[in-house]
Amino acid sequence: MTGNNAFLHIEGCDTDRLFSDVKTPCYVIDEKALITNGEILKSVCDDTGCRILLAQKAFSNFTLYPLLSQYINGTEASGLFEARLGYEEMQGKEVHVFCAGYRSDEFEELLKYADHIVFNTPTQLRLFGKRAKASGKSIGLRINPECSTQEGHEIYDPCAPKSRLGTTRALWDELMTDELVSMLDGLHFHTLCEQDADDLQKTLTAVEEKFSDVLPKMKWLNMGGGHHITREGYNIGLLKKLITYAQEKWGVTVYLEPGEAHALNAGYLVTRVLDLIRNGDTDIAILDMSAACHTPDVIEMPYTPPLYNSGKEGELMYNYRLGCPTCLSGDIVGDYSFDKPLQMGDMLIFGDMAIYSTCKSNTFNGMALPDILLLKCDRSIEVIKSFDYRDFKNRLG
Numbered sequence: 001m002t003g004n005n006a007f008l009h010i011e012g013c014d015t016d017r018l019f020s021d022v023k024t025p026c027y028v029i030d031e032k033a034l035i036t037n038g039e040i041l042k043s044v045c046d047d048t049g050c051r052i053l054l055a056q057k058a059f060s061n062f063t064l065y066p067l068l069s070q071y072i073n074g075t076e077a078s079g080l081f082e083a084r085l086g087y088e089e090m091q092g093k094e095v096h097v098f099c100a101g102y103r104s105d106e107f108e109e110l111l112k113y114a115d116h117i118v119f120n121t122p123t124q125l126r127l128f129g130k131r132a133k134a135s136g137k138s139i140g141l142r143i144n145p146e147c148s149t150q151e152g153h154e155i156y157d158p159c160a161p162k163s164r165l166g167t168t169r170a171l172w173d174e175l176m177t178d179e180l181v182s183m184l185d186g187l188h189f190h191t192l193c194e195q196d197a198d199d200l201q202k203t204l205t206a207v208e209e210k211f212s213d214v215l216p217k218m219k220w221l222n223m224g225g226g227h228h229i230t231r232e233g234y235n236i237g238l239l240k241k242l243i244t245y246a247q248e249k250w251g252v253t254v255y256l257e258p259g260e261a262h263a264l265n266a267g268y269l270v271t272r273v274l275d276l277i278r279n280g281d282t283d284i285a286i287l288d289m290s291a292a293c294h295t296p297d298v299i300e301m302p303y304t305p306p307l308y309n310s311g312k313e314g315e316l317m318y319n320y321r322l323g324c325p326t327c328l329s330g331d332i333v334g335d336y337s338f339d340k341p342l343q344m345g346d347m348l349i350f351g352d353m354a355i356y357s358t359c360k361s362n363t364f365n366g367m368a369l370p371d372i373l374l375l376k377c378d379r380s381i382e383v384i385k386s387f388d389y390r391d392f393k394n395r396l397g
């Protein structure tokens with residue numbers, strides 16, 4: 001499965017040679033693809049005057065922050081550690097933080113790193129807002145426009161029924177006082193996941209319907225992440241129109257904080273076949289990687305990642321289920337087909353592996369963490385980080 005431009009930058013390369021010296025499994029981040037994505041994001045900022053942040057939950061390989069920072073305005077964090085990482089590693093740029101519940105024992109330190117602090121509820125704003133304001137921070141409240149634009153992915157839908165993420169208009173009406181409103185510099189919403197600008201348009205209409213009295217009082221509007229801006233075919237024209245509309249109508253600066261869009265299709269997971277077995281009619285290859293440990297979204301989401309030089313099940317002559325060495329029966333990457341039989345030791349290259357991968361990997365079953373490599377623009381390879389037994393052991397005792 002080679003769709004989605006996941007292999008655009010290695011298409012036609014002799015990948016056996018390119019990756020001949022790497023120890024598998026390993027993540028390989030593609031510098032060229034990061035630059036292509038960065039240029040697209042920067043053009044949105046240049047054409048509209050909006051500001052774009054990197055949501056570090058998706059991609060936090062900070063070695064690349066100096067490169068990314070050439071195109072964007074700063075980082076977005078989910079709490080203290082990411083805020084500190086953004087502050088330390090993308091120096092001189094903005095640090096924004098949203099957390100559904102701040103801890104009082106961490107808040108003082110957070111004030112050292114963050115420029116914008118977004119609260120989830122009026123109660124959190126009441127608890128921490130004055131301290132943040134006194135430290136000169138820009139303060140926001142996350143709203144829930146109660147406008148679901150996703151289907152079948154409830155765990156990724158902050159507007160799903162009973163969501164804890166964001167303040168609904170009803171909660172606003174119940175708890176917001178004039179004093180609390182006057183503390184706010186901005187509103188924040190995050191409702192999308194891998195979506196196009198038409199869904200942003202629906203969401204923005206809902207935001208306007210519910211909060212039109214509040215928006216003109218704000219200095220900024222943060223439209224969250226989930227914008228698949230760097231995906232082929234994404235409607236950038238509509239995105240720019242929506243940003244300009246908001247900025248002109250309410251006099252706000254628009255922020256976007258995508259994660260995926262920065263590193264979309266900008267990484268590979270290189271693995272090798274350890275064994276080949278058969279169960280009934282099914283040919284199975286055991287790889288040296290684990291979906292559960294190294295690409296947890298494959299199981300959580302779930303999805304079948306693109307694989308270089310392969311087809312969907314049944315598309316090409318030789319079909320295989322690609323499984324992993326752990327004890328978890330469901331530790332399976334997916335069903336694929338190939339134009340020739342797989343051999344022990346064959347190298348397989350999964351695509352779009354820079355996002356929600358290195359930052360979510362784990363050592364379940366004592367699986368080693370894959371090394372993280374950089375495929376540079378001149379196609380040379382540099383090791384960013386290698387791991388060994390100590391990284392497994394040190395977390396456990």
Ligand SMILES: Cc1ncc(COP(=O)(O)O)c(C=O)c1O
Binds near residue numbers: 193227257258259
């Ligand atoms: C508040 C917030 N901002 C930004 C993002 C980044 O989203 P994505 O990586 O889908 O662009 C997320 C993802 O969950 C989020 O929760």
